Amino acid sequence: MYFVPDPAVHAGHDVVVVGGGDSAFDWAALLAPVARSVRLVHRTARFRAHRASVEKVQALGIDMLTDSEVSGLYGAAHLEEVEIRHRATKDTTRLPAQTVVAALGFIADLGPLREWGLTLQARRIAVDTRMATNLPRVFAAGDITDYPGKVRLISVGFGEAATAVNNAATVIDPEAALFPGHSTEKEN
Numbered sequence: 342m343y344f345v346p347d348p349a350v351h352a353g354h355d356v357v358v359v360g361g362g363d364s365a366f367d368w369a370a371l372l373a374p375v376a377r378s379v380r381l382v383h384r385t386a387r388f389r390a391h392r393a394s395v396e397k398v399q400a401l402g403i404d405m406l407t408d409s410e411v412s413g414l415y416g417a418a419h420l421e422e423v424e425i426r427h428r429a430t431k432d433t434t435r436l437p438a439q440t441v442v443a444a445l446g447f448i449a450d451l452g453p454l455r456e457w458g459l460t461l462q463a464r465r466i467a468v469d470t471r472m473a474t475n476l477p478r479v480f481a482a483g484d485i486t487d488y489p490g491k492v493r494l495i496s497v498g499f500g501e502a503a504t505a506v507n508n509a510a511t512v513i514d515p516e517a518a519l520f521p522g523h524s525t526e527k528e529n
């Protein structure tokens with residue numbers, strides 16, 4: 342298994358990418374131009390990745406082995422073959438591979454935040470529309486927050502940070518205006 346620090350390291354390799362999320366699809370698309378072959382293996386036929394990423398990988402002609410998982414890695418000094426098992430039929434196939442990219446996601450760990458008394462929902466911090474948590478003067482923004490309809494994107498996190506900061510300002514200084522004004526309205 343391999344974390345991918347430099348795509349060029351895999352030039353000319355047969356690559357097997359394991360996973361069905363954004364990371365798997367990003368790496369499959371990135372390695373396609375440099376690798377000899379790229380195959381994507383995923384446990385189901387449903388992908389969590391953005392639809393555009395899935396369509397890009399499909400357009401690149403990358404072989405997608407769905408309802409399948411890696412059941413063995415073979416080689417002597419180096420990886421030479423990967424065994425893929427179909428989850429329903431249990432049939433196995435061996436594919437040539439010198440690289441396996443395990444893009445299986447990550448587990449967010451709240452660490453000490455768990456002990457703070459924050460209201461948590463599915464390991465995320467519940468916030469209201471001000472980005473305020475249940476604790477006085479504690480605000481949150483970004484992927485770690487949760488509320489109905491939450492979309493985990495960079496642009497959303499930026500907006501939430503602005504909302505959190507401006508609402509926090511009114512808590513620190515009750516006379517402060519919630520809306521900070523537009524920079525374009527400021528006089529020179």
Ligand SMILES: Cc1cc2nc3c(=O)[nH]c(=O)nc-3n(C[C@H](O)[C@H](O)[C@H](O)COP(=O)(O)OP(=O)(O)OC[C@H]3O[C@@H](n4cnc5c(N)ncnc54)[C@H](O)[C@@H]3O)c2cc1C
Nearest residue numbers: 362363364365367451452482483484485493494495496498
């Ligand atoms: C593979 C992948 C592809 C994506 N592609 C896109 C995309 O194309 N467009 C898009 O808009 N979004 C994309 N996203 C989502 C986007 O990355 C997140 O929405 C965004 O990064 C969230 O920002 P954040 O600051 O809330 O959290 P993060 O970016 O996760 O930052 C949290 C930071 O906190 C640090 N940290 C954690 N614990 C502690 C601690 N105890 N003390 C101090 N620091 C700590 C972490 O090291 C990290 O640097 C993608 C996500 C993934 C996983």
